[in-house]
Every structure is written in C-alpha cells, then in structure tokens.
Amino acid sequence: MDDLRLCGRFDRQKTVVPVGPLRFGESFIVIAGPCSVESERQLLTAAWMVKEAGAHALRGGAFKPRTSPYSFQGLGLAALKILDKARRETGLPIVTEVLDPRDVPWVSEFADMLQIGARNSQNFSLLKEAGKGYRPVLLKRGMYSTLKEWLSSAEYILSAGNPHLVLCERGIRTFEVYTRNTLDLSAVPAIRELSHLPVIVDPTHGTGRASLIEAMSLAATAAGADGLMIETHPHPEEALSDGDQALPPDRFRTLVRKARAIRECWERLE
Amino acid sequence: MKPDDPRLSNLHDIRKNIDAVDAQILRLLNLRFEYALQTRRFKAQGEDPEREEAVLRTARRRAGRLAGPEFAARIYEAILGESKALQKKDLKLAGFQGEPGAYSEAAVEAWNPAWVPVACREFGEVFEGVRQGRLDYGVIPVENSLEGPVTAANEMLIETDLSIVGGVRLPIHHCLLARPETDYREIRAVYSHPMALAQCRGFLARNGLEPRMVYDTAGAARKVAEDLSRTAAAIADERCAELYDLEILKADIEDHPSNATRFVVLAREPEEGDGDKCSIVFAVPDKAGALISLLKIFAEADINLTRIESRPLRKTPGQIAFLLDFQGSPRDGTVAAVLENVNRHSAMSRFLGCYKEIRP
Numbered sequence: 148m149d150d151l152r153l154c155g156r157f158d159r160q161k162t163v164v165p166v167g168p169l170r171f172g173e174s175f176i177v178i179a180g181p182c183s184v185e186s187e188r189q190l191l192t193a194a195w196m197v198k199e200a201g202a203h204a205l206r207g208g209a210f211k212p213r214t215s216p217y218s219f220q221g222l223g224l225a226a227l228k229i230l231d232k233a234r235r236e237t238g239l240p241i242v243t244e245v246l247d248p249r250d251v252p253w254v255s256e257f258a259d260m261l262q263i264g265a266r267n268s269q270n271f272s273l274l275k276e277a278g279k280g281y282r283p284v285l286l287k288r289g290m291y292s293t294l295k296e297w298l299s300s301a302e303y304i305l306s307a308g309n310p311h312l313v314l315c316e317r318g319i320r321t322f323e324v325y326t327r328n329t330l331d332l333s334a335v336p337a338i339r340e341l342s343h344l345p346v347i348v349d350p351t352h353g354t355g356r357a358s359l360i361e362a363m364s365l366a367a368t369a370a371g372a373d374g375l376m377i378e379t380h381p382h383p384e385e386a387l388s389d390g391d392q393a394l395p396p397d398r399f400r401t402l403v404r405k406a407r408a409i410r411e412c413w414e415r416l417e
Numbered sequence: 418m419k420p421d422d423p424r425l426s427n428l429h430d431i432r433k434n435i436d437a438v439d440a441q442i443l444r445l446l447n448l449r450f451e452y453a454l455q456t457r458r459f460k461a462q463g464e465d466p467e468r469e470e471a472v473l474r475t476a477r478r479r480a481g482r483l484a485g486p487e488f489a490a491r492i493y494e495a496i497l498g499e500s501k502a503l504q505k506k507d508l509k510l511a512g513f514q515g516e517p518g519a520y521s522e523a524a525v526e527a528w529n530p531a532w533v534p535v536a537c538r539e540f541g542e543v544f545e546g547v548r549q550g551r552l553d554y555g556v557i558p559v560e561n562s563l564e565g566p567v568t569a570a571n572e573m574l575i576e577t578d579l580s581i582v583g584g585v586r587l588p589i590h591h592c593l594l595a596r597p598e599t600d601y602r603e604i605r606a607v608y609s610h611p612m613a614l615a616q617c618r619g620f621l622a623r624n625g626l627e628p629r630m631v632y633d634t635a636g637a638a639r640k641v642a643e644d645l646s647r648t649a650a651a652i653a654d655e656r657c658a659e660l661y662d663l664e665i666l667k668a669d670i671e672d673h674p675s676n677a678t679r680f681v682v683l684a685r686e687p688e689e690g691d692g693d694k695c696s697i698v699f700a701v702p703d704k705a706g707a708l709i710s711l712l713k714i715f716a717e718a719d720i721n722l723t724r725i726e727s728r729p730l731r732k733t734p735g736q737i738a739f740l741l742d743f744q745g746s747p748r749d750g751t752v753a754a755v756l757e758n759v760n761r762h763s764a765m766s767r768f769l770g771c772y773k774e775i776r777p
Contacts, residue, residue: 224601224666228665228667231668249602250602252623252624253601253602253624255623256620256623256624256667256670257667281623
C-alpha cells in the first residue's frame with residue numbers, strides 16, 4: 148500500500164470531515180432520502196420524514212447513473228433546486244451524486260456534500276475535479292473494486308487538494324444473485340486498519356432488498372461504521388427508481404432508533 | 418395527438434414565441450401609459466382631441482395586413498381611453514435608473530406601492546425629470562453594504578438642489594437568470610451592472626464565468642432574454658425572471674446574505690414630517706484641521722454620524738465636498754444649532770432633508 152501516501156493510516160489521527168453542522172468520523176451520522184428527486188412534493192415529504200426519524204442529512208439523486216439509457220435519468224438542475232429548498236426548510240445538509248466532471252462546481256453550489264457513485268469510483272477525471280473542489284466528498288466503493296483500488300481512488304481526491312473525504316461501502320459483485328450485491332462488512336474494520344478516513348455503510352444497495360436492510364444496518368453499526376446511508380421513500384411503491392429497496396417511513400424510523408441504540412452500546416464498549 | 422407526436426414540439430416552440438411577444442406587448446403598453454402620465458404637466462386641459470385623432474390615423478395607417486385598420490383603431494381607442502382614465506387619477510411618478518425589474522424599481526415599490534415607477538436610462542435623467550416636473554419623485558441608490566458608495570449617484574446628490582424626502586434600505590438577493598432550456602454548462606458570459614457583478618464575485622469565480630458589464634441589472638436580463646445563443650446569463654432580481662420570461666438557474670448568489678443597498682427618495686420640495694435621519698452636504702476651506710473642526714461640532718453635540726462620503730466639487734476644482742448622514746432631526750434644538758454652526762464654518766453647505774428610512 149505504498150501509493151496510499153495521503154489516505155494511508157500510518158500514525159495519523161482519524162480524520163474528521165465537517166459537512167454543514169455535521170462531523171463525520173466523530174459522531175454517528177445517518178444520511179437518508181429517496182433514490183431520485185422526483186418532484187418537490189415527494190422530496191419535501193421525504194425530507195421531513197427523514198428529519199423526524201432522527202436522521203442527519205438528506206440524500207436525493209439529481210443525476211442518475213442508470214444501467215439503461217431508457218430508465219429515468221434524474222431531473223438535473225430542477226432536482227438541485229428542490230434539494231436546495233429542502234435544506235432551507237428542514238436544515239438538513241444535502242448529499243447528492245455528481246456524474247459529470249463539468250458539473251462539479253455547479254452541483255457544489257447546491258449540495259453540502261458530493262457523492263461519487265460506485266460506477267464512477269474509477270472515473271479519474273471526475274475524482275480529480277472533485278478533488279479540486281471545496282465540497283466534502285462521499286466516495287462509494289466500486290462494485291468491482293478491491294480495498295486498495297478504492298483507497299487509490301480516494302488518493303486521487305486527496306492528492307488534488309480536497310482533504311474532506313468520507314468512504315462508503317455499498318456491496319460488491321459476487322456470484323450470489325439473491326442479493327443485488329454482497330455487502331462487505333469486513334471493509335469497515337479493514338478501512339480502519341488501512342486508512343484514517345471515516346467510513347459509512349450503504350446497506351440499501353448492498354442488499355437491494357428492503358427486508359434485509361435493517362439487519363445489515365445494525366450489523367454495520369456494530370462493526371464500527373461512522374454512519375449509514377439509507378434509501379427511504381414516502382411511498383416506495385410509487386418510486387420512479389429502485390422502489391424495491393426503499394424503506395417506507397415506519398420501518399425507517401424503527402431502523403434509526405435501533406441503530407442509535409446499537410451505536411450507544413458500541414461507544415460504551417469501545 | 419400522442420405525447421411523442423413531433424408536431425407537438427413545434428406547437429410548443431411556437432407557443433413559447435407567442436409568450437415572449439405577449440410579455441413584450443404588456444411591457445410596451447405600460448411604457449406608453451407612463452409617457453401619457455408624463456404629459457400631464459405640459460397640457461393645459463385634460464383632453465386633446467386633435468392629438469387623439471392623429472394617433473388613431475397613424476394606427477390605421479400602420480396597422481399591417483393581419484391586424485388591419487379597423488382592429489388597430491379599436492385597440493387604440495381602448496388604449497387612449499385607458500390613458501385618459503389614468504391621467505385623471507392623481508398618480509405620482511417616481512423615476513429610477515434602470516429598466517423594469519431593476520432593484521431601484523423595487524425600492525420605489527417598497528417606499529410607496531401606490532407610486533408609478535418610471536424607468537430612466539441614467540441618474541441624470543432621474544434628477545432632471547424631478548427638477549423639470551416630468552417626474553414627481555426620484556429614487557436612487559447611494560450605498561451598498563458589500564461594495565460601498567455608488568459614486569455617480571453621490572456626485573449628483575452633492576450638486577443637486579433637490580431634497581431628500583425618504584430612505585429605503587433594501588435587502589438585495591441576486592439570481593442567475595437565463596433563457597428557459599439553457600444548459601448551465603454552456604454559459605460563458607454573465608451580464609449585469611458592475612455593482613451586482615462585484616457582489617457575486619465569488620460565485621462567478623467558483624464557476625469560471627466571465628463577468629460582462631451592462632448599465633443595469635434588469636437591462637442585462639432583457640439582453641439575455643433576447644440572446645438566442647443560450648450561452649449567456651444575467652444577474653438580476655428574481656422579479657426579472659417573470660418579467661423577461663427567464664429561468665432562475667440559481668437564487669441568492671450574492672457573496673454575503675446580508676447584502677443590502679440604501680436608496681434615497683428625491684423631491685423638488687422638502688417634506689415636513691417625522692423624519693429621524695438627515696443628510697447634509699458641505700465643503701470645507703482648504704486649510705489644516707478644517708474638516709475635523711466641523712466634525713467636532715457633531716461629536717460635541719452627541720450626534721451619531723451614519724455615513725460620510727467625500728467627492729471633489731466639480732464646479733469649483735480644488736475644493737472637496739462632504740456628504741454626511743446623521744441621526745436626528747432639525748425639530749430638535751440641538752440639531753438645529755449644529756446645522757447653523759456647520760453653515761457658518763464651511764465654505765458651502767446645504768441641508769438635503771430630514772426623512773425616515775424604511776427597512777422592508
């Protein structure tokens with residue numbers, strides 16, 4: 148791991164990444180919201196639900212990296228404006244994905260944290276552009292990335308000058324097809340050994356099944372993750388994308404409550 | 418028609434053009450009514466049948482093929498009727514520098530929503546209009562919280578014989594506006610008033626946008642609305658989006674949310690009222706300690722100065738004039754005494770007025 152000059156552990160203190168009022172790496176943070184921003188009404192309903200459940204930041208896709216060009220691609224600028232409005236109304240910091248290197252400055256105007264998704268985790272021009280920016284970055288693990296490849300992507304961002312980086316485990320491709328991906332929870336303690344960067348877990352994409360999300364969220368919390376990213380939708384059956392893996396409001400509230408209890412327990416034991 | 422019928426997109430495009438023309442028709446109609454109101458002072462009696470007949474004749478002649486003389490005449494009869502009705506109302510005209518949608522227009526509306534804002538190209542036009550009586554009032558910006566004094570306006574204030582009868586401290590929130598369906602990635606140039614561009618310096622730098630100066634924010638919005646290349650945007654008030662059929666790409670792009678501009682309301686005559694703020698202009702003789710001895714008069718009377726600007730006096734080169742704002746009113750004996758004292762010790766001095774400043 149010689150090339151990981153900036154993201155390697157060495158004898159560095161654990162990094163704390165400030166995002167608005169939040170501090171990743173210091174306190175346990177739940178990012179939640181719908182897969183895509185579909186309308187102002189849908190997002191604002193989701194935002195209030197996320198806030199009332201006790202989560203800390205709002206996610207919502209404006210640009211969607213879809214497998215098929217015929218699937219819903221996201222509302223783009225209109226979605227960014229809706230996210231901005233949700234922040235003003237609820238006070239929740241906004242996390243949203245950026246797909247195109249040309250969009251980094253522009254998305255930075257609207258979002259508090261830029262997400263680089265699994266499919267783009269080795270899009271080096273995008274990594275460099277985000278590294279030149281001033282917004283904290285949430286870097287997902289690529290679906291085929293080893294830990295070293297993932298950390299090398301992180302190195303691109305740090306070496307371009309942006310020190311505010313959080314990693315997110317979201318499952319990798321294996322031969323198993325029952326789950327959408329195989330959530331690699333060993334990544335959490337492994338990243339702690341290898342790097343000083345905070346790491347959170349996304350059990351929504353990691354499993355692709357709403358029924359498995361709660362158990363895996365609790366397991367991730369017990370493993371020492373710095374936070375969770377959960378997809379939730381006021382009406383999952385009406386979602387324009389990934390409705391099968393979004394949690395409805397009541398189940399999301401239960402999840403946040405239980406995860407907090409596990410976290411408290413974990414903090415006492417540490 | 419099915420939703421993917423190609424004719425539908427043509428219909429959509431044509432209707433967009435129709436919407437743009439409608440916006441222009443209404444804008445021009447309002448401009449015509451403004452001019453009609455301005456003629457009030459110069460007409461002995463309210464009606465002028467000869468002029469009306471001439472207007473109708475011209476309308477018939479210029480009607481064009483589709484509108485036709487009959488329709489054109491009907492339209493103009495309606496317009497003339499409305500003009501006369503407006504002239505009978507006691508509407509006050511307030512000039513501002515810029516085009517409809519300018520922040521100065523918002524300041525007029527904030528000060529008195531019943532006044533009719535009249536767009537003027539330059540500050541000079543506002544001052545001249547009020548002096549001649551074409552306009553009842555003028556509203557001009559004097560100072561911005563981020564960028565400091567509005568030099569040209571202060572220069573004219575120092576030399577004017579008009580009075581200040583009001584003040585407005587207006588919060589300024591800039592929007593980035595572009596024609597609908599502009600791809601923000603294609604935008605290169607951003608047009609606006611130099612003050613607005615300066616207040617959004619950080620935003621422009623972060624996004625690699627090139628600032629281009631225009632005499633007015635709303636004028637910039639109009640220019641962008643007429644630009645077909647879709648590579649330009651304007652910085653202006655959000656009201657310009659509606660007015661010029663533009664899309665708000667990003668709201669609140671000023672570098673600091675506390676951004677505000679102070680405007681003053683000008684009139685021919687001072688107004689007796691319950692003002693609590695005063696403005697005064699004076700020039701000091703060219704000798705050591707002249708300014709400090711004048712300022713001491715205010716300090717010793719415990720009067721709070723809220724602004725001081727200095728400008729060279731254009732009429733008498735070599736002399737410096739000072740524009741001073743302070744809290745208080747000449748109804749108060751101490752203030753009256755101070756003003757008299759200042760008058761005695763300065764080379765020139767003029768009291769601009771005592772007024773109220775509102776913060777909408």
